[in-house]
Amino acid sequence: YATLLTAAFAHPGHHKAHVPTGSFIEWAPAGPNDVRGPCPMMNTLANHGFLPHDGKNLTQEVVTKGLGDALNFDAALIQVMFKQALPANPDFPNASFFDLNMLNTHNLLEHDASLSRLDAYFGNNHVFNQQVFDQTKQYWVSPTINASHITNSKLARMLQSKASNPTYKFTNTTEAFSIGEILAPFIAFGDVEMVTVARNLVIYFFENERLPVKLGWSRKTNAVALTDILDLAAKLSNASTLFTGVSPLPGTGKRDVAISQR
Numbered sequence: 001y002a003t004l005l006t007a008a009f010a011h012p013g014h015h016k017a018h019v020p021t022g023s024f025i026e027w028a029p030a031g032p033n034d035v036r037g038p039c040p041m042m043n044t045l046a047n048h049g050f051l052p053h054d055g056k057n058l059t060q061e062v063v064t065k066g067l068g069d070a071l072n073f074d075a076a077l078i079q080v081m082f083k084q085a086l087p088a089n090p091d092f093p094n095a096s097f098f099d100l101n102m103l104n105t106h107n108l109l110e111h112d113a114s115l116s117r118l119d120a121y122f123g124n125n126h127v128f129n130q131q132v133f134d135q136t137k138q139y140w141v142s143p144t145i146n147a148s149h150i151t152n153s154k155l156a157r158m159l160q161s162k163a164s165n166p167t168y169k170f171t172n173t174t175e176a177f178s179i180g181e182i183l184a185p186f187i188a189f190g191d192v193e194m195v196t197v198a199r200n201l202v203i204y205f206f207e208n209e210r211l212p213v214k215l216g217w218s219r220k221t222n223a224v225a226l227t228d229i230l231d232l233a234a235k236l237s238n239a240s241t242l243f244t245g246v247s248p249l250p251g252t253g254k255r256d257v258a259i260s261q262r
């Protein structure tokens with residue numbers, strides 16, 4: 001793939017603050033000296049050179065430029081995401097960057113029941129896993145993925161892990177993070193208002209760790225802000241239940257809401 005590499009991927013290794021300029025066309029997978037992690041999008045952006053191709057030294061400046069140029073994420077949103085990622089660096093709180101493979105630490109940010117990765121208990125928790133992703137895809141039952149399809153796949157992965165992994169862990173924090181992940185495809189490739197996204201774009205992205213430019217996708221013209229994320233998070237959280245109505249059991253959020261509305 002070396003012939004694919006252009007100036008976009010050249011990075012002076014000794015310049016920590018170097019901010020790469022990515023390309024929607026140019027793409028190369030990780031080479032032997034490049035690191036990648038459990039996030040399909042961060043890997044993708046490194047493959048395109050929107051993030052350093054070696055996956056290292058991701059400062060706030062670098063991440064802001066990369067996610068801005070590639071996905072039109074606004075700077076305020078990236079600041080929030082970057083702050084959440086920094087503890088992945090073992091030097092935290094004395095750290096100003098992270099490397100993509102630092103995200104691999106199990107039960108820090110990386111968690112069980114991923115859509116496309118094995119639980120750490122079963123093996124590699126950060127490389128794309130086709131068998132796991134095939135399970136996930138079973139729930140994407142039409143050419144357009146909606147809130148129900150994506151949350152069904154998430155719940156299925158959770159149930160699969162809970163039933164088979166004796167170390168299965170999924171806390172409130174995991175849930176919040178996980179909702180952030182399942183809303184990501186709608187943000188990057190879909191319709192945020194309708195909560196829909198074309199299945200072929202999402203599958204191509206996960207399976208190739210490449211932006212689905214070939215399939216007609218292009219960067220959104222409107223900037224993605226924190227409010228978009230929060231709105232989608234609420235919708236997907238509501239869709240993440242197996243109940244169809246008010247729970248008859250005490251102590252559930254649904255029942256509390258129903259009572260307070262009487």
Ligand code: HEM
Nearest residue numbers: 038039041081085103109110111114115116117181184188
């Ligand atoms: C998963 C970090 C930005 C989409 C993950 C995971 C980490 C992570 C640690 C693994 C969680 C797991 O165990 O499944 C980050 C950081 C980001 C970032 C530090 C930026 C600072 C993004 C963006 C998108 C995205 C911008 C897309 C718009 C996803 C998706 C998953 C994921 C879809 C779930 C993968 C799966 O379940 O197999 N991310 N991420 N991420 N991320 Fe990111």
Ligand code: MG
Nearest residue numbers: 110111112114
């Ligand atoms: Mg995981």
